[in-house]
Amino acid sequence: MARIVVIGAGSAGVNRNVLAAVAAVALVATGCGSAAEEQATGPVQLTIWHGQTDSAGKSIEKLVTRFNQGHPEIKVNIEPGAATADGMLPKLTAALTSDAYPDIAYLYGSWAPNIARNPKTADLTAYTKDPAVGWADFWASERAAATVEGKVVGFPAVVDNMVVLYNKKLLAKAGVEAPKPDWTWDDFRAIAKKTTDAASGTFGTTWPISGGEEAVWGLWPLIWQAGGDVLSPDSKKAVFNSAAGQQALGLLRGMAVDDKSLYLDSSPAEKGQKLFESGRLGMFLSGPWVLSDLRTAKVDYGVVQLPGTNGNHETVSGPDNWVVFKHDDRRVKAATTFLTWLTAADQQLEWMKDTGSLPIRESITKLPGYQDYLKKYPGIDVISGNLANAKRVRPPTTRYPRVSAFVAEAIAQTLLGKADAKTALDEAAAKSDAALAVPGS
Known part of the structure; x- marks a missing residue:
């Protein structure tokens, strides 16, 4: 059974428990043999830093619970302590200098050039060719924000506009x-x-x-x-x-x-x-x-x-990404399994209803529940239509x-x-x- 630990945003937005969480994971691993043996034959242990708060944080928790229920081979555990979305890049940059970095992190799209150059950032280009991912279903601006010099570094997480x-x-x-x-x-x-x-x-x-x-x-x-x-x-x-x-x-x-x-x-x-x-x-x-x-x-x-x-x-507009980082191939594959599910149309519509976020996939607008979403958030149709006015992105430089x-x-x-x-x-x-x-x- 794969085990994913999601480290969320604490009330102070500061991760004080990363080392403790890593140590706890190591102790769990010893119950089934050595960490190396477990990674080779047992549960895959992953971490994801989402940095979401308020309604978005609650929605992620709900979706993670549902994922656990439907995927007995993978367990997603949420622990408090990761940086808020605004502070994610410096925190992640520091973590990447050690082995305490996550497998998945929520990052602003404007940060993609910074993170893509790190050798620990996974190249997901091959995974996006899997029909189950539905890569072409994401909006073009999102795919562009997740791709740096031909390298796909993550899955689209959010698309928005002001x-x-x-x-x-x-x-x-x-x-x-x-x-x-x-x-x-x-x-x-x-x-x-x-x-x-x-x-x-x-x-x-x-x-x-x-x-x-x-x-x-x-x-x-x-x-x-x-x-x-x-x-x-x-x-x-x-x-x-x-x-x-x-x-x-x-x-x-x-x-x-x-x-x-x-x-x-x-x-x-x-x-x-x-x-x-x-x-x-x-x-x-x-x-x-x-x-x-x-x-x-x-x-x-x-x-x-x-x-x-x-x-x-x-x-x-600021398309954001779920960026994946390399520990080993099994963990990268497990991360893409989770993200494929999380970014699927049905889960995203529920996320949208909880948070008021815009559809990250074109197919979401064709789901029966989409009209209910429009009714729930007065003005969301204006914001969705305003994507046509989002003609440029922030400079793609590190x-x-x-x-x-x-x-x-x-x-x-x-x-x-x-x-x-x-x-x-x-x-x-x-x-x-x-x-x-x-x-x-």
Whole structure:
């Protein structure tokens, strides 16, 4: 019987029990002979770090239980302690220097170039040719995010995009009409200003300044819409400090410093969501992953595509992956068995109903229960349709996490009023250029 240990996200998002869990697994193995003998003839022991919390974490637990019930030859055990999704790359990078790394980890698609170059990352290209996997059924953008220079490093886990959610009651109270699909960023700023009320602690919208990717990826659509980009075509130079970049960050600075309509969230985008759920935030830039929480909080919300620039409503999408790592062939095969089941249409529809995530397979939209899913999450049809506005992905370079960190700092300094947009972006670009110039990047 194969034994898979899933290490989930603890309440603090910090894995303090990895070594203890590994030691416990070793003790279990001694009951059936030596670890080497067990790996050769007995249960295959695997770990998976999923980093999911809240409704997503609960859904994974439920699906793992069902997998165990239907696959007596494989057992999936969930233990707390793995990093959150945001902290997965640095934690995994450290783990890969030893033997304490997992067999499967949930990683953002933008991290694929970083992890693909590690020799411990499994090449799943041959496995994707198995008809049972249904590789062609995944959306093209997902397959691309999971493939680096012809090497498939994982299975698609999530596909999403950014939209604007708005509180219907709050906008109506401020005498503001609900935004229409053809709205602009000037409209966005005006609505945010009108729905801000300092006396009641109500803000028009929010922006993270926590230093993570959540602060950065919302800026890219504004730059793309204005004709700019993140990096040069060869990914060797930063270009986000162009006029388009200055215009984008300047808009946000005006909202934060001049209008006081921007709540600056120093937590990992958590306080902003709580404000929206409690009716003290007019608009919230987010995606399908929050719909389950909004439903639980009974928020009367609407959904609309991002404001546009000259009719361009380009958004950002972040396909994520279940990446597989090599210990031995049996474990890689066992990992693909689990992921084939987990990413199958029936399981994914249940995950979608639990979390509000978008369909990662085209076939899911043809399942009888898909219409029930659409009814459960008002506005999910808008978010699904918004995938057509997701035309670009974040730069496929191993240095992207460092670039992101530099830009996140520039955003924080600008929105806090400590720097103007040009100065902050120019400094971030100089740091990025130095990082991008490092050999092997």
